[in-house]
Amino acid sequence: MNLINWYDAGFCDYDSALFFQQRLHAGVACGDLHDSVLFQENQPVITLGRDAKQSSLLWSAQRIADAGIILRQVERGGDATYHGPGILVISPILRFLDYASNVHLYLRMLEETVIRQCAAYGLHGFRKNGKSGVWLDDGKLSAVGVAVSRSATMHGLSLNVNPEWTHFSAIVPCGLVGEGVTSLATHGVYKTVKHARDDFLAALSEVFGAKLLPGTPVTQEKE
Amino acid sequence: MALVNVLVPDYAEGAKSIKLREWYVEVGETVAEGQELAEAATDKISIYIESPASGVIKELLAEPGDRVAVGQIIAVIETQ
Numbered sequence: 593m594n595l596i597n598w599y600d601a602g603f604c605d606y607d608s609a610l611f612f613q614q615r616l617h618a619g620v621a622c623g624d625l626h627d628s629v630l631f632q633e634n635q636p637v638i639t640l641g642r643d644a645k646q647s648s649l650l651w652s653a654q655r656i657a658d659a660g661i662i663l664r665q666v667e668r669g670g671d672a673t674y675h676g677p678g679i680l681v682i683s684p685i686l687r688f689l690d691y692a693s694n695v696h697l698y699l700r701m702l703e704e705t706v707i708r709q710c711a712a713y714g715l716h717g718f719r720k721n722g723k724s725g726v727w728l729d730d731g732k733l734s735a736v737g738v739a740v741s742r743s744a745t746m747h748g749l750s751l752n753v754n755p756e757w758t759h760f761s762a763i764v765p766c767g768l769v770g771e772g773v774t775s776l777a778t779h780g781v782y783k784t785v786k787h788a789r790d791d792f793l794a795a796l797s798e799v800f801g802a803k804l805l806p807g808t809p810v811t812q813e814k815e
Numbered sequence: 816m817a818l819v820n821v822l823v824p825d826y827a828e829g830a831k832s833i834k835l836r837e838w839y840v841e842v843g844e845t846v847a848e849g850q851e852l853a854e855a856a857t858d859k860i861s862i863y864i865e866s867p868a869s870g871v872i873k874e875l876l877a878e879p880g881d882r883v884a885v886g887q888i889i890a891v892i893e894t895q
Contacts, residue, residue: 694825
């Protein structure tokens with residue numbers, strides 16, 4: 593059984609967490625660190641994936657800045673995504689070939705993890721043909737987008753736990769016109785981000801067949 | 816001297832469509848084994864393609880924006 597260390601950057605700015613994620617990725621890719629998962633809850637940020645279209649931004653840059661939202665280009669696939677308070681951002685940094693034969697299957701395993709988490713809450717999460725992520729009947733609950741470098745993954749998925757909706761109107765989430773977004777709270781599942789993290793970890797262990805242990809800056813070096 | 820092919824990695828299999836997004840190197844450039852040479856992407860996945868050997872880039876066989884397939888040769892490296 594593979595061991596995955598998990599880390600929680602807590603409520604933090606996107607840039608700090610990205611720096612930590614890049615350090616973890618460097619360690620995992622060269623084999624100095626165990627596979628890892630980084631959790632974070634960001635201060636308001638819109639991330640633009642490598643396929644982001646200008647039309648996916650519905651607010652002007654000035655209005656976005658005035659609302660206290662930062663804009664960042666990121667190296668994952670996908671379009672525009674909003675992260676902010678009440679949204680759990682999950683970045684598995686895994687030598688994914690230990691779990692899946694190809695990166696497409698790996699993406700499906702991430703979705704399966706959220707689907708099982710939903711099931712534990714009594715919610716029916718599902719995939720939509722041609723539209724990645726996990727959906728509930730009224731919109732997208734979880735967005736996915738990954739990058740693979742040196743056979744180790746980065747980025748991953750977001751899970752709408754109980755976000756403030758105002759900022760979502762700044763973008764067309766994932767570039768999907770006419771599709772809504774939803775959250776656990778919208779469906780009567782009131783969890784803190786930390787509780788949602790613990791429930792995700794339980795589902796991740798099941799889907800990936802891995803043992804999950806908290807990592808610390810002191811113990812993260814692989815023995 | 817030997818020629819080593821750079822392939823779209825097998826682990827990208829399963830993706831409906833893979834597009835070569837960008838070359839990070841050019842013909843004649845010296846590269847190291849493991850160095851990232853190019854970025855390819857599917858809808859939700861960015862894939863950074865590494866050099867399988869140290870040497871000099873002899874040919875680039877795909878252009879940014881081209882659709883590529885798993886196993887396709889996209890570059891050739893001449894090793895010492």
